[in-house]
Amino acid sequence: MATGNIPPVEREDYLNKHYGVGSWLFTTDHKRIALLYLISITFFFFIGGFFALLIRLELLTPASDLVQADTYNKFFTQHGMVMVFFFLIPSIPATLGNFLVPMMIGAKDLAFPKINLLSWYLYIIGGIMMLHCMVTGGVDTGWTFYTPFSTAFTNTKIVEAGLAIFIAGFSSILTGLNFVVTIHRMRAPGMTWTRLPLFIWAHYATSIIQILGTPVVAITIVLVAAERALHLGIFDPKLGGDPLLFQHLFWFYSHPAVYIMILPSMGVVSEIISCFSRKRIFGYSFVALSSISIAVFGFLVWAHHMFVAGMSVYAALIFSLLSYSVAVPSAVKVFNWTATLYKGSIHYDAPMLYAFGFLGLFTIGGLTGLFLAALGIDVHVTDTYFVVAHFHYIMVGGALMGYLGGMHFWWPKISGRLYPEGWARLAALIVFIGFNLTFFPQFILGYLGMPRRYADYSHMPEFQILNVFSTAGATVLGVGYLLPMVYFLWSMRYGKPASDNPWNAAGLEWQTQSPPTTFNFPEEPVVTWEAYNYDEIDKGQKEVPQVVG
Amino acid sequence: MAAHTESHNPALLHHFATEEQQRNSASFGMWIFLATEVMFFGGLFCAYLIYRRWYFGDFAAASTSINAKLGGANTAVLICSSLTVVLAIWAAQTSRRALMIGMLILTMLFGLTFLGIKGIEYADKFHEHHVPGPSFSFDHEEIPGNPGHYANPHHAQIFFALYFIMTGLHALHMVIGLGIFTWLLWAAWKGRFTPEYHTPLEIGGLYWHFVDIVWIYLFPLLYLIDRHT
Numbered sequence: 001m002a003t004g005n006i007p008p009v010e011r012e013d014y015l016n017k018h019y020g021v022g023s024w025l026f027t028t029d030h031k032r033i034a035l036l037y038l039i040s041i042t043f044f045f046f047i048g049g050f051f052a053l054l055i056r057l058e059l060l061t062p063a064s065d066l067v068q069a070d071t072y073n074k075f076f077t078q079h080g081m082v083m084v085f086f087f088l089i090p091s092i093p094a095t096l097g098n099f100l101v102p103m104m105i106g107a108k109d110l111a112f113p114k115i116n117l118l119s120w121y122l123y124i125i126g127g128i129m130m131l132h133c134m135v136t137g138g139v140d141t142g143w144t145f146y147t148p149f150s151t152a153f154t155n156t157k158i159v160e161a162g163l164a165i166f167i168a169g170f171s172s173i174l175t176g177l178n179f180v181v182t183i184h185r186m187r188a189p190g191m192t193w194t195r196l197p198l199f200i201w202a203h204y205a206t207s208i209i210q211i212l213g214t215p216v217v218a219i220t221i222v223l224v225a226a227e228r229a230l231h232l233g234i235f236d237p238k239l240g241g242d243p244l245l246f247q248h249l250f251w252f253y254s255h256p257a258v259y260i261m262i263l264p265s266m267g268v269v270s271e272i273i274s275c276f277s278r279k280r281i282f283g284y285s286f287v288a289l290s291s292i293s294i295a296v297f298g299f300l301v302w303a304h305h306m307f308v309a310g311m312s313v314y315a316a317l318i319f320s321l322l323s324y325s326v327a328v329p330s331a332v333k334v335f336n337w338t339a340t341l342y343k344g345s346i347h348y349d350a351p352m353l354y355a356f357g358f359l360g361l362f363t364i365g366g367l368t369g370l371f372l373a374a375l376g377i378d379v380h381v382t383d384t385y386f387v388v389a390h391f392h393y394i395m396v397g398g399a400l401m402g403y404l405g406g407m408h409f410w411w412p413k414i415s416g417r418l419y420p421e422g423w424a425r426l427a428a429l430i431v432f433i434g435f436n437l438t439f440f441p442q443f444i445l446g447y448l449g450m451p452r453r454y455a456d457y458s459h460m461p462e463f464q465i466l467n468v469f470s471t472a473g474a475t476v477l478g479v480g481y482l483l484p485m486v487y488f489l490w491s492m493r494y495g496k497p498a499s500d501n502p503w504n505a506a507g508l509e510w511q512t513q514s515p516p517t518t519f520n521f522p523e524e525p526v527v528t529w530e531a532y533n534y535d536e537i538d539k540g541q542k543e544v545p546q547v548v549g
Numbered sequence: 550m551a552a553h554t555e556s557h558n559p560a561l562l563h564h565f566a567t568e569e570q571q572r573n574s575a576s577f578g579m580w581i582f583l584a585t586e587v588m589f590f591g592g593l594f595c596a597y598l599i600y601r602r603w604y605f606g607d608f609a610a611a612s613t614s615i616n617a618k619l620g621g622a623n624t625a626v627l628i629c630s631s632l633t634v635v636l637a638i639w640a641a642q643t644s645r646r647a648l649m650i651g652m653l654i655l656t657m658l659f660g661l662t663f664l665g666i667k668g669i670e671y672a673d674k675f676h677e678h679h680v681p682g683p684s685f686s687f688d689h690e691e692i693p694g695n696p697g698h699y700a701n702p703h704h705a706q707i708f709f710a711l712y713f714i715m716t717g718l719h720a721l722h723m724v725i726g727l728g729i730f731t732w733l734l735w736a737a738w739k740g741r742f743t744p745e746y747h748t749p750l751e752i753g754g755l756y757w758h759f760v761d762i763v764w765i766y767l768f769p770l771l772y773l774i775d776r777h778t
Contacts, residue, residue: 109564111574177581185574186564211581215589222714223596230682232710233703234596240703245599249592524566 106188202267265402277344386446
């Protein structure tokens with residue numbers, strides 16, 4: 001569906017304005033910082049993916065024959081820590097969000113460009129510490145650091161890993177802070193709250209969680225480090241401390257962190273579905289406000305991770321009920337996206353394929369979340385592969401699908417080049433098949449009772465066949481993730497030059513050149529139209545809205 | 550856009566349209582940062598309040614061993630420093646450069662006094678073996694109002710652990726505040742601040758007030774548990 005004229009000669013843009021390493025390392029341009037983040041999180045994605053493949057390789061056979069259990073513990077811990085804190089949390093906000101938030105609201109940059117660069121440096125410092133921690137021994141507690149194992153028993157590098165996450169958390173806070181201020185204060189004239197793209201609403205909700213949640217995990221890490229160094233007793237039951245308190249503090253952040261991962265993806269999907277069905281999004285205000293209510297409800301459900309940890313039954317009942325309530329705004333989104341598709345003229349370009357993938361996989365992930373919110377079923381499947389499958393459907397099937405869809409959708413804007421559409425559709429298909437082959441068997445495994453975090457299941461050899469499916473799927477999935485990286489890199493040099501608005505999409509970011517200039521717009525835009533006015537664009541009653549000075 | 554290039558203020562950064570927008574963004578950003586700080590300390594206050602409720606007697610016994618007079622003096626010092634911060638901002642708004650510089654110096658002196666007194670308190674605790682760790686000891690300390698009952702040393706250690714972490718993080722914030730105010734003093738000396746532009750002073754002041762407020766909560770919670778003497 002890519003249309004439009006190819007720009008005649010090379011224009012000045014944010015990529016070719018300055019050259020040299022220094023112009024990147026000291027840039028304050030939100031678009032360049034987005035690219036710095038893109039390169040860094042891609043690196044960490046493949047590190048985390050490497051550990052995922054090692055996990056799957058070990059589970060190919062029932063005996064723990066590839067590595068010892070101790071090493072296996074480090075594999076899944078490093079996989080979780082890298083993927084959660086160094087890939088999923090920053091993924092969409094720090095790359096697409098960084099690139100697009102100012103452009104979508106008609107601003108020249110984020111409110112605090114230097115703080116934006118600082119956040120990248122903090123991320124890198126945290127990342128290097130995490131890498132150092134991994135190559136010098138790693139951590140074996142699982143990414144959740146549960147006490148008292150993490151504070152009194154394990155001999156692995158808890159403090160260093162904790163510090164790495166503490167620093168990366170600061171980077172996440174600064175990104176959220178920057179977005180909230182930017183969205184409040186930097187909107188172009190006419191860009192009212194009800195005209196904001198839903199991508200912006202999603203990032204606003206995400207930022208609230210980053211701002212209010214991350215400090216709590218930071219202080220929790222401080223307490224764990226202090227406890228480990230001095231045996232203070234804060235989380236040690238032998239000394240009067242309470243390990244459950246640790247879990248409360250940890251999940252107060254780490255549950256909402258799931259919404260840090262999924263909300264930006266939902267924002268991406270709203271943009272893509274509207275554009276590729278050429279329709280205004282159905283129920284704009286409901287989709288916008290459901291993001292906010294997911295952020296708010298997300299803070300009230302953390303203890304559903306602790307149903308079997310010895311919590312009071314009454315507290316468990318309340319948290320179970322509250323956990324159900326998150327399903328309401330999530331379902332509002334899914335139904336509104338589906339209603340947007342209804343009678344739309346649907347185009348099956350690669351971004352849309354990812355959005356469809358998101359829709360199906362997120363729905364499965366969300367519905368199995370309801371299984372886990374139900375006390376009785378949760379007791380049965382706690383710490384089994386059912387849980388693993390559930391959150392991978394949300395984080396990989398949801399968050400990562402949205403991320404890839406967004407990368408394809410905005411790649412022409414970011415790079416000024418078109419990616420090869422055929423390959424992209426093939427990759428989307430491979431990712432979808434690989435994903436389901438990997439994780440669907442895990443639902444069954446978990447329901448049958450296979451526990452997570454075990455290297456050895458030789459007492460249950462009948463689990464092997466499903467594990468073989470899962471490992472095979474992970475291999476397919478790996479190919480599906482490598483493909484986009486290859487053709488994105490390829491397209492930077494050999495791809496067809498993209499027009500300013502190849503998708504004929506609404507949204508301010510498409511009304512300026514591809515790639516944009518350093519300050520995004522030649523003149524400060526004035527917005528006189530509603531978001532997603534595809535009916536006006538397509539009927540030709542109105543040209544694609546032009547930026548007026 | 551054209552308008553702002555004509556009346557170009559060197560303090561106006563390129564990506565803001567107006568000075569008002571820039572000022573609003575800066576102070577809004579600081580308020581959000583303070584919200585993150587509330588959550589950061591909030592986790593600690595939550596842990597503290599839970600243990601205080603569980604082990605009230607032990608916490609009360611431990612609390613009477615810290616010096617409420619020094620803590621009270623520090624409270625007064627910080628309240629005074631908040632006043633001098635406000636006066637410094639007022640001086641900037643009314644072009645009183647000498648007063649502004651004087652008030653900034655006074656603020657920093659109050660800050661240093663606070664840290665000095667805190668240091669004395671820490672040294673006392675160190676000599677009394679009340680610092681959590683291998684040399685910690687809190688044996689035969691009677692629970693206030695409960696004669697013949699002695700505090701559980703493990704529970705008292707949790708009190709002291711939280712005491713040191715909470716006041717220590719607060720002191721760290723004071724040190725950072727002193728760093729910020731050193732820069733503000735330098736900028737004030739250079740004549741950067743005018744009645745029209747003194748945003749750094751305002752947001753630096755917000756930070757200082759916040760650190761004061763944390764202490765206003767820390768002092769009664771840590772020092773004034775069930776004191777009968």
